[in-house]
Amino acid sequence: xxxxxxxxxxxxxxxxxxxxxxxxxxAPVNTADSLKLQGIHDSLDLQGVEVVAQKPVVRMxxxxxxxxxxQDADAKTMTLLDMLRxxxxxxxxxxxxxxxxxxxxFKVYVDGKxxxxxxxxxxxxxxxxxxxxxxSIDVITSPGAKYDAEGTSGVLDIxxxxxxxxxxxxxxxxxxxxxxxxxxxxxxxxxAYIGGQHGKLTYSAMGMFAWQDFGNLKxxxxxxxxxxxxxxxxxxxxxxxxxxxxxFGNFTLGYALDSxxxxxxxxxxxxxxxxxxxxxxxxFSGGPYGNGFSYVYNSNQRNRFMGAxxxxxxxxxxxxxxxxxxTLSYLFDYNPARNRTWTIYxxxxxxxxxxxxxxxxxxxxxxxxxxxxxDLTLDLGKGQTLETGTKFISRHNKSDxxxxxxxxxxxxxxxxxxxxxxxxxxxxxxxxxxxLTKEKYNARLGLRYxxxxxxxxxxxxxxxxxxxxxxxxxxxxxxxxNITPMSNLGLTYTMRISRPGxxxxxxxxDRTDPTALTYGNPSLAVVxxxxxxxxxxxxxxxxMFNVSLSHDYxxxxxxxxxxxxxxxxxxxxxxxxxxxxxTYVDAFIRWAACKNSTLMLSGNVSYGDWKAKELDYHNWGWxxxxxxxxxxxxxxxxxSSFGLFAQTRQYNLMGYNSGMQFFNASLTRTFLKDxxxxxxxxANPLRSHLIINQHSAGADFxxxxxxxxxxxxxxxxxxWNFGNTKKQFGQYSSKIxxxxxxxxxxxxxxxxxxx
Numbered sequence: 024x025x026x027x028x029x030x031x032x033x034x035x036x037x038x039x040x041x042x043x044x045x046x047x048x049x050a051p052v053n054t055a056d057s058l059k060l061q062g063i064h065d066s067l068d069l070q071g072v073e074v075v076a077q078k079p080v081v082r083m084x085x086x087x088x089x090x091x092x093x094q095d096a097d098a099k100t101m102t103l104l105d106m107l108r109x110x111x112x113x114x115x116x117x118x119x120x121x122x123x124x125x126x127x128x129f130k131v132y133v134d135g136k137x138x139x140x141x142x143x144x145x146x147x148x149x150x151x152x153x154x155x156x157x158x159s160i161d162v163i164t165s166p167g168a169k170y171d172a173e174g175t176s177g178v179l180d181i182x183x184x185x186x187x188x189x190x191x192x193x194x195x196x197x198x199x200x201x202x203x204x205x206x207x208x209x210x211x212x213x214x215a216y217i218g219g220q221h222g223k224l225t226y227s228a229m230g231m232f233a234w235q236d237f238g239n240l241k242x243x244x245x246x247x248x249x250x251x252x253x254x255x256x257x258x259x260x261x262x263x264x265x266x267x268x269x270x271f272g273n274f275t276l277g278y279a280l281d282s283x284x285x286x287x288x289x290x291x292x293x294x295x296x297x298x299x300x301x302x303x304x305x306x307f308s309g310g311p312y313g314n315g316f317s318y319v320y321n322s323n324q325r326n327r328f329m330g331a332x333x334x335x336x337x338x339x340x341x342x343x344x345x346x347x348x349x350t351l352s353y354l355f356d357y358n359p360a361r362n363r364t365w366t367i368y369x370x371x372x373x374x375x376x377x378x379x380x381x382x383x384x385x386x387x388x389x390x391x392x393x394x395x396x397x398d399l400t401l402d403l404g405k406g407q408t409l410e411t412g413t414k415f416i417s418r419h420n421k422s423d424x425x426x427x428x429x430x431x432x433x434x435x436x437x438x439x440x441x442x443x444x445x446x447x448x449x450x451x452x453x454x455x456x457x458x459l460t461k462e463k464y465n466a467r468l469g470l471r472y473x474x475x476x477x478x479x480x481x482x483x484x485x486x487x488x489x490x491x492x493x494x495x496x497x498x499x500x501x502x503x504x505n506i507t508p509m510s511n512l513g514l515t516y517t518m519r520i521s522r523p524g525x526x527x528x529x530x531x532x533d534r535t536d537p538t539a540l541t542y543g544n545p546s547l548a549v550v551x552x553x554x555x556x557x558x559x560x561x562x563x564x565x566x567m568f569n570v571s572l573s574h575d576y577x578x579x580x581x582x583x584x585x586x587x588x589x590x591x592x593x594x595x596x597x598x599x600x601x602x603x604x605x606t607y608v609d610a611f612i613r614w615a616a617c618k619n620s621t622l623m624l625s626g627n628v629s630y631g632d633w634k635a636k637e638l639d640y641h642n643w644g645w646x647x648x649x650x651x652x653x654x655x656x657x658x659x660x661x662x663s664s665f666g667l668f669a670q671t672r673q674y675n676l677m678g679y680n681s682g683m684q685f686f687n688a689s690l691t692r693t694f695l696k697d698x699x700x701x702x703x704x705x706a707n708p709l710r711s712h713l714i715i716n717q718h719s720a721g722a723d724f725x726x727x728x729x730x731x732x733x734x735x736x737x738x739x740x741x742x743w744n745f746g747n748t749k750k751q752f753g754q755y756s757s758k759i760x761x762x763x764x765x766x767x768x769x770x771x772x773x774x775x776x777x778x
Contacts, residue, residue: 080623081111081611083560083569085503085513086165088112088611092157093184096654096664100689100704100740103157103181104149108668108685109650111569111611111625112162113179116673117683117715117732119146123176124164124575124607125629125646125673128521128550130174133181133291137171139358139390140293140330141181147295151233151269153214155203155742158182164573165501165515165556168454168469169398169410172497175521175552175577183229183273184216196221199746207704207738210235219746223279230272237265238733248310248587248724255310255591257538261303269295283340294329305538311376311591318374321367322535328360346402354394362386364535367429376591377537381429384535389421406460410469416450424531442531443482448522450475463505471497475522479545487545495520495549510561517554523547523581527597539593548599552577565615575605582635582676587723600635601676619656626650633676639722644674662691678719678726685713685734698744706736 082089090110092098097106108115114122123129131142141148161180163170170178198219205212214231244259273291280286301322308315334354341347364384371379398412426440456469474494481487501515529543556573580601586594609627616622626649634641652666668685689704707713717728 080613081567081569083558083611085501085558086163086167086515088162088569090160090162092154092159096662096691097666097687097689098154098157099691099700099702099742100738101154101687102150103152103154104146105687106154106157107149107160109623109625109652109666110160110162112164112609112627114648114670116670116680117713118730119150121146121149123162123179124573125605125631126176128175130171130178131181132178134183134289135180136334136354137356138330138332139356139392140328143358143360144295144328147267147297148269148293151212151235151267151295152231152271153203153205153212156184156214156216156229156231158184165499165517165554167467167499167501168456168471168497169412171452172471172473172495172518172520173522175519175550176575177519197746197748199744199748201742201744203740203742205738205740207736209237209736209738225277226275228274232270233268235267235269237267239264240733241731243729244726246593246724246726248591248593253310255312256308258306259303261301263299263301265297265299267295267297269293285338287336288334290333292329292331294327296325296327299324307376313375316373316375318371318379319369321365321369323365325363326361328358330356330358332356342402344402348400350398352396356390356392358390360388366535379537382535383427383429383434384425384533385427386422386424386531390418392416392418408458410456410458412454414452418448420446420448422529422531424529426534438483440532440534444529444531445480446528447478447480448475465503467501469499471499473497473520475549479528493549495551509563510559513558515556519552519554521550521552521581523549523597527581539595541595544597547581547597548579550577550579550581550599567613568611570608570610573607573609575603577601577603584635584638584640584677584721585719585724585726586721593724600638602634602636603631605629605631621654623652623654624649631674633674635676640676642674642676642678644672644679646673647671660692664689677721678717681716683713683715700742700744702740702742704736704738707734711735
């Protein structure tokens with residue numbers, strides 16, 4: 024449609040193609056005209072023709088969902104954890120526990136590569152990291168054979184804003200960056216980023232430091248136990264303050280050796296600690312405790328963790344079309360941690376049925392891994408692609424846990440309560456995957472084999488040492504159909520496995536609570552899960568809609584279960600004693616209602632059934648959550664965002680957690696040609712605390728926990744953008760990403776693939 028405006032012609036074209044440049048070649052346009060394309064690609068500059076393209080916030084495929092954080096207005100004010108509440112298929116409960124499709128058994132990746140420090144401390148890291156440092160979040164629920172088989176509910180891949188790789192030909196010495204400072208009633212945060220290109224070299228560096236004060240948490244735990252001595256009641260009241268400093272740094276380099284070869288290197292370090300001083304009050308009555316008594320003790324906890332990683336990736340294209348390639352990659356990961364707890368009893372007169380002694384627990388863990396992989400992708404022609412590769416992982420986990428009795432102010436080692444434990448693991452893997460794209464159909468069929476050699480050693484108890492090796496054949500497949508150019512339907516099947524972690528395997532018994540024992544189980548086996556998903560996607564310039572129906576089955580799930588032993592102590596450990604069936608309906612809708620208003624709805628409804636036959640446990644129930652958001656352009660160029668998150672009761676094998684509601688509002692304004700950004704955020708203005716109730720029950724006990732969490736957040740942030748270009752560096756990336764990036768189409772300049 025052409026309109027005559029002040030003597031000039033303006034041509035507006037709306038395309039739904041994935042290749043807007045191909046459409047340009049077929050459309051005669053005067054170079055003085057303005058051509059606006061509403062597509063899904065980045066902004067391009069083509070010799071006087073202005074091409075403005077907008078990325079959608081969410082991009083759905085048959086087996087993956089990508090949430091484009093940088094396209095969300097809340098990215099300027101939220102943390103990564105806050106942003107995850109908006110991401111489809113991801114849930115963050117009132118105590119900041121993250122689940123994917125209702126399960127906490129997922130793998131955390133950073134820039135397409137496993138990051139063990141993020142994995143071990145994901146909630147704490149996500150609460151500290153600003154969303155503005157994250158480019159996108161990938162939720163991969165149905166990975167193919169190229170992907171590591173670990174993580175029964177899939178993979179959560181956090182893509183940072185940097186991206187090294189092939190340089191842009193029109194930028195010989197360009198750079199951009201930003202510096203940001205945020206202040207709130209929950210702490211302070213400072214972060215900075217710079218990225219650029221000099222000739223064939225691309226680079227990026229980022230760093231942040233956050234001091235988070237989450238306020239005073241109040242917890243009341245009530246446990247009713249039934250033993251041969253009668254019914255007893257235990258109540259614990261505690262109030263403590265959570266403070267959590269966290270720092271993070273990352274550096275990447277990319278160099279184009281020639282038009283067909285690229286090498287990338289990266290290094291990162293991060294870490295933090297938590298310090299807690301508490302004075303729990305314990306009350307006991309009934310059963311072995313007679314008429315009852317109570318006491319107060321001091322608990323001082325010091326927990327520190329850190330992580331360091333480095334990687335090198337080489338990619339070689341085997342043809343001029345960049346559709347066949349060979350990649351080689353290496354990844355190193357190191358993650359030490361130390362947890363120390365002092366338990367001091369001040370006055371224990373009148374206590375019966377319990378042995379209370381002053382204790383000091385010092386537990387150190389180390390995790391080191393080396394990963395090497397080679398991948399080969401061959402374009403067979405006529406829409407056919409063959410992908411194959413091999414991988415080797417060496418992991419060394421060590422735990423040195425020491426328990427000390429404090430006698431007359433001196434630490435005396437308790438040999439019976441101490442343990443030096445090592446877990447050595449070697450994994451050899453190979454895969455082959457065939458892809459076919461034909462007219463409206465596409466299909467993928469793959470097979471992966473992983474063989475694990477595992478050795479467990481105890482320094483003081485060599486008689487407990489054992490070795491085992493086992494293989495897992497992991498099939499996967501999918502088929503898709505393009506109903507129209509704007510809609511498609513896909514069906515996937517995926518098998519996934521989950522190897523038990525060191526905290527689940529470690530048999531060391533934590534005795535710091537005189538009424539409870541916590542320990543792992545070194546005999547745990549690999550968990551196998553099966554998933555079938557049917558997904559429908561619909562795209563229009565103003566409306567995006569996705570709905571998926573999926574079913575998961577696990578026959579030997581690792582469950583954390585509790586019981587009361589003969590000494591009346593509450594035991595918590597793990598076993599492969601669970602069977603679970605979960606059915607989910609996930610939906611996402613985004614509607615550009617008008618020029619200045621956009622509405623979003625993301626939510627799910629699920630039904631779960633959990634069984635542990637040996638323990639005679641069985642639980643089931645319906646759950647759901649939803650996020651409703653509005654992005655509104657206000658006068659004076661102010662961008663606003665309002666959102667409400669609500670969650671119903673969430674069930675598990677032994678009980679449930681109560682639901683919650685969370686409201687958020689933010690305002691953003693830019694100045695000085697977008698170089699200066701000012702943002703404000705207010706969360707939960709009408710409620711000062713969030714109340715969470717947790718309930719669990721077994722054959723001989725019931726346990727109820729009441730948690731009160733400070734909820735209100737008021738934050739202000741200022742950000743300064745600098746540089747001589749606004750270009751996104753590395754848009755033609757060859758970085759090896761552990762197979763969690765899309766393989767690009769034939770007309771793409773390069774493709775992303777790797778470990």
